[in-house]
Amino acid sequence: MMNNETNKQVETFEKNFFDWLLSKPSSTEILAVEESQKAIEGENMEAKIRMYEEWEELDPLDSEEIDFPDYNESPPMTLGELPTVYNRFESLLQKRLKAEIEAKPPLFPWEEAGYNTYYPDVETQDWVSQISLWASQMKNIRWRNLSIPLTDSVFAQILQSCQEIVQSDLLPGSRLVKAVDNLFPGQSQSLNNLAGFVLAGPSRNPEVLSDPVITYNSATPNQQMLLSLMAAEEILSSLTLTCHLNQSVVKRQWETAVGWINIEAEYSIPEDRSSASLRIKGQLPVGATLKLQGREAQTTAQRSDAGSLWLELFAPQPDQKYELTIKLLNWDEPLKFAVCLQDL
Known part of the structure; x- marks a missing residue:
């Protein structure tokens, strides 16, 4: 009998509870809930302000660790405030x-610790302007019949x-090293050693190229130095x-x-003249x-x-180097050649 009575009480409670859920709240109940919600929101807002003030005082860049504020000193946060945190x-x-x-910028896979990653903006602009005009010649640079x-x-x-050293009187090995030393700072001795292989010609087979090189960036540092020296000789x-x-x-x-x-x-020396002449056709x-110039003479055509x-330059000085400059219209970077005259 007690079980039946208890079951009836449970059923009655459930029925009354669901009827209450489905019924519309009265205006008095609504007003009470609104007042209670405003009070809670006000407390939460004060807690947020205190929390933000504590966070703003933190500067993660001034220390190695980030110290979190003590939440015991402020009112507990509700679950809805977690996304803000x-x-x-x-x-x-x-x-x-x-x-x-x-x-400390991250390194690319082919870079090593201590690698010089500083690229001045001025040099970068120069590279871009030259690349756009002269890069097509790159595939024509060959050594041992290989690109x-x-x-x-x-x-x-x-x-x-x-182009800066083509007019110089440096020895061949020094010219090659000078042409690439800005790519490999502090590697002068290694460059000098490898320059000997390049000057010896294709008959010498440097050991550093025993493994095939597919791309410049995948090559070893010694291989990159040798490839750069060979390219400098050809250029x-x-x-x-x-x-x-x-x-x-x-x-x-x-x-x-x-x-x-x-x-x-x-x-x-033309048959109808007594003096020599240097003729350039482009x-x-x-x-x-086109501009051809030496120490005491120059001529231009466009x-x-x-x-x-x-x-055409009349009576040029023998055993002298002349600079031939070609500048294409609408392009800033010229191309400079050295014209070397020899009487014998």
């Missing part, structure tokens, strides 16, 4: 990581260095026109982003300016469209 913590963590990355795998930026740096050779008196015409070709440049140089893909340009 997470967002604040994430913001502080991002600032800390950004500061650490800027102070030399370089990156655009490495090619641009070597080309710039070669210097392409930028140098050695003309012997009354001998065959010297020719050079350079591929650019706008087409091929063909250069011919001839040093001779076949150009676009309008350009045209506004594609075609041929001629330069």
Whole structure:
């Protein structure tokens, strides 16, 4: 009998409870709930303000560890406030990581600790302007009948260095090292040793190239130095026109982003003249300016469209180097050749 009575009480309670849930609250109940909610929200807002003031006093960049505020001193937070804390913590963590990355940038896989990762903005601009015009020539740089795998930026740096030293009187080995030493600071001795292999010619097979090199970035440091030296030798050779008196015409070709440049140089004494002359012919893909200059003389020619340009310098000084500059219209970076005259 007691079990039946208890069951009836439970059933009655459940029925009354569900009827109460389904019924509409009275205006008095609604007002009481609103007043209670406002009071809770006010307390929560004061807690949030205190919590933010404590967080703002923290600067994660001033210490190695982030000290969290003591939550025992402020009212407990409700579950709904956790996302706010997470967002604040994430913001502080991002600032800390950004500061650490800027102070010590991560290395690429091919870089080593202590690798010089500083690239001046001025040099970068120079590389970009040169790459856009002269990068097409890179695939024509060969050694031992194999193309030399370089990156655009490495090619641009070597080309710039070669143009600066092509007029110099340095010994061949010193010229090669000078052309690439800015790529490998502090490696002068290794560069000097490897330059010997390059100057010995294709008959010598350097041990550092015993393993095939597919890309420049995947090569070992010694392989990168050797590839750069070989590229420098080929570039210097392409930028140098050695003309012997009354001998065959010297020719050079350079591929650019706008087409091929063909250069011919001839040093001779014409039959109807008593003095020698140096004649330069340029076949150009676009309008350009040609300038030939030495210590005491210079001559210039230009045209506004594609075609041929001629330069002639009378009575040039024997055994002297002349600078031939080619500047294509609408391009800032010129290409500079050394024209070397030899009477014998």
